[in-house]
Amino acid sequence: MRLSRYFMPVLKETPGEAQVISHQLMLRAAMIRQTAAGIYAWLPMGKRVLANIERIVREEQDRAGAIEVLMPTIQSSDLWKQSGRYDAYGPEMLRITDRHDREMLFSPTAEELFTAIFQNGARSYRDLPRNLYQIQWKFRDEVRPRFGVLRGREFLMKDAYSFDVDYDSAVHSYNRMFIAYMRTFARMGLNAIPMQADTGPIGGDLSHEFIVLAPTGESDVFYHENWLKTRDTSAIDADDRGALASFIDGLNADYAATDEKRDLAAESACGAALKQSKGIEVGQVFYFGDKYTKAMDVTVQGPDGQPLTPQMGSYGIGVSRLVGAIIEACHDEAGIVWPDAVAPFQVALINLRADDAACSQACDKLYADFAAAGIDVLYDDRDERGGAKFATADLIGLPWQVIVGPKGLSAGVVELKRRATGERIEVPIDAVVAKIAGKI
RNA sequence: CGGGGAGUGGCGCAGUCUGGUAGCGCAUCUGCUUUGGGAGCAGAGGGCCGCAGGUUCGAAUCCUGUCUCCCCGACCA
Numbered sequence: 001m002r003l004s005r006y007f008m009p010v011l012k013e014t015p016g017e018a019q020v021i022s023h024q025l026m027l028r029a030a031m032i033r034q035t036a037a038g039i040y041a042w043l044p045m046g047k048r049v050l051a052n053i054e055r056i057v058r059e060e061q062d063r064a065g066a067i068e069v070l071m072p073t074i075q076s077s078d079l080w081k082q083s084g085r086y087d088a089y090g091p092e093m094l095r096i097t098d099r100h101d102r103e104m105l106f107s108p109t110a111e112e113l114f115t116a117i118f119q120n121g122a123r124s125y126r127d128l129p130r131n132l133y134q135i136q137w138k139f140r141d142e143v144r145p146r147f148g149v150l151r152g153r154e155f156l157m158k159d160a161y162s163f164d165v166d167y168d169s170a171v172h173s174y175n176r177m178f179i180a181y182m183r184t185f186a187r188m189g190l191n192a193i194p195m196q197a198d199t200g201p202i203g204g205d206l207s208h209e210f211i212v213l214a215p216t217g218e219s220d221v222f223y224h225e226n227w228l229k230t231r232d233t234s235a236i237d238a239d240d241r242g243a244l245a246s247f248i249d250g251l252n253a254d255y256a257a258t259d260e261k262r263d264l265a266a267e268s269a270c271g272a273a274l275k276q277s278k279g280i281e282v283g284q285v286f287y288f289g290d291k292y293t294k295a296m297d298v299t300v301q302g303p304d305g306q307p308l309t310p311q312m313g314s315y316g317i318g319v320s321r322l323v324g325a326i327i328e329a330c331h332d333e334a335g336i337v338w339p340d341a342v343a344p345f346q347v348a349l350i351n352l353r354a355d356d357a358a359c360s361q362a363c364d365k366l367y368a369d370f371a372a373a374g375i376d377v378l379y380d381d382r383d384e385r386g387g388a389k390f391a392t393a394d395l396i397g398l399p400w401q402v403i404v405g406p407k408g409l410s411a412g413v414v415e416l417k418r419r420a421t422g423e424r425i426e427v428p429i430d431a432v433v434a435k436i437a438g439k440i
Numbered sequence: 441c442g443g444g445g446a447g448u449g450g451c452g453c454a455g456u457c458u459g460g461u462a463g464c465g466c467a468u469c470u471g472c473u474u475u476g477g478g479a480g481c482a483g484a485g486g487g488c489c490g491c492a493g494g495u496u497c498g499a500a501u502c503c504u505g506u507c508u509c510c511c512c513g514a515c516c517a
Binding site: 013014036092109138140146218282355403408 | 474510
């Protein structure tokens with residue numbers, strides 16, 4: 001993409017409305033604009049990051065055997081009355097009436113709808129287990145939205161719902177999502193720690209929140225320092241029930257809990273290894289058994305011919321929140337430092353002299369070469385001075401900067417800068433595309 | 441929902457106390473110069489001062505009401 005033809009209105013100064021760093025940088029880097037309290041428009045840079053996060057989430061859900069669907073954002077109140085949550089959810093649920101005065105709502109979560117859709121398509125225990133998921137916008141009318149996309153009212157969420165024949169099978173479904181979450185967050189460059197958590201209004205008795213440590217986080221969390229090291233989950237066979245269960249038991253042997261689920265005995269056992277911090281919740285997994293299937297009278301026929309009530313779990317990832325969480329974890333004084341996997345573009349191609357024919361020609365050729373190599377490039381071909389282009393490139397945080405100027409060009413080299421480390425090397429102009437391609 | 445703060449060109453702010461032609465920096469547009477870390481000079485465009493009433497010869501400024509946004513707390517993917 002040529003910056004001269006793009007839509008990327010970066011801000012030199014920080015808007016007063018933004019207090020936390022990720023919110024400030026998202027506004028300055030032209031990722032979002034606020035349209036109302038807790039509601040945001042996503043500009044091209046933000047949209048690209050959101051799409052990358054979505055892609056990773058989708059790939060890991062698919063790999064874990066979950067099946068993607070798409071439910072409506074606007075739902076009828078009927079199902080919610082059946083489950084009893086129409087009253088229980090309270091003012092956080094946005095209620096709407098249509099022209100016929102029917103009671104509608106903007107979905108804050110979707111246990112009811114998934115349960116109903118599942119019942120509609122499943123008749124036999126042979127139709128279990130199944131795990132259905134969607135990536136869809138949700139709306140929760142928070143009392144106090146804040147911190148940009150970290151606590152918006154409208155947010156993009158991946159929500160999955162598993163249906164199993166019995167407890168053991170349901171726990172395996174839970175464990176599969178657990179490990180899928182570990183992999184998902186690791187791919188985004190995050191160390192998200194699974195912590196014992198409250199189930200809240202969803203109900204149930206088994207739940208973990210995945211927490212990214214950050215000073216701006218809203219949760220108080222307590223954990224063994226072993227969690228500061230990232231865990232390798234690549235070798236685990238998620239289809240092997242026993243192996244998966246013992247691996248997760250091994251993980252959970254290291255204490256980690258949110259403040260609602262603190263275990264003082266376990267904490268004193270950690271001794272000096274106990275750490276306390278603030279954290280951002282980026283995902284949560286629940287097992288809640290037959291809470292919804294029972295309330296909504298959902299059954300399938302069991303092997304003995306008798307009705308069987310499926311055991312459920314639900315699994316959420318805050319996709320739009322992750323954008324903010326990643327920035328909280330990955331930034332410096334100059335701006336965002338995107339992990340490669342979620343960066344809106346891989347490379348910032350910086351033409352230091354857009355008025356110089358040789359520079360522009362060399363950049364145009366590199367731009368074409370990157371495109372041919374399938375590498376996403378944002379080509380700064382604007383008629384600006386070098387300093388302004390460097391500042392912009394650092395602010396938007398693309399992993400690589402390829403700097404093309406008359407000095408280097410006369411020697412046949414360009415400069416390659418790694419945003420994360422600031423390290424710069426000179427590379428022959430013909431070798432730079434291959435060099436970056438080899439590192440992505 | 442309790443407590444605090446703020447609404448003035450696109451962004452950041454001053455002006456309000458003490459009413460009298462709406463200002464500054466950045467950004468934008470034009471021209472010239474400049475060009476490896478947010479350039480310089482000259483010129484230009486853009487705001488019924490959140491909204492509605494009221495007081496006054498005259499309101500960004502005083503009074504009343506109202507809307508919106510931000511922060512702290514309680515609540516929450």
